[in-house]
Amino acid sequence: MATSTQPLTPANLISRYAADIAFVAEEQPATTVSDFTYQLGVAAENFEAAGIDGGDELEAGAQYLADGNAATDDTTRAVLLGKAAEYLARANGMADEYRDMV
Template sequence: MTTQTETAAPTADMILARYASDVADLAEEQPATTLAELANQLRTAAENLEGTDINGGDELETAAQYLTDGNAATDDNTRTVLLGKAAEYLTDVYGMANDYRDAS
């Protein structure tokens, strides 16, 4: 018998807890406390990465758009899908933030 491991769909709180600190470092700001703030910081972080050799700015822009759309969604299923997509694009944030801190 094969069992599947289910992972919890990301919530706003989970995304903020997991990514806000590293994104704040990339944006050179204080950690976001809302999805809207995090989306804005992701856009700033993408701009900051443009002047470096660190890849990932496009992924941050895409994640920001999914967060913005997910935050505005009125349907719970749509919100869950969009936040999940955003989380997929944020998987490399930790490494980007480490590289950015090392380059500073």
């Protein structure tokens, strides 16, 4: 897997996953951290209801994203957003599995 040279920001994390998470949450794609973290929670519940593992990871990713967004220290922000990225890494695959079920 190629590594991105683009810095990790809340906006690029949202853009990576917003369309798939919105589909699962039955919403329009989120554009803000608060809307996206809310949709991650709804998606986690929908994944659980469909028997798809990983909802806990999404909820953890949402918390790291929110904390990273609020961080004022660049190093802390980078670490928290990195953790968010790790926890959200399976989101698109989970959404694909969900699509196959509905």
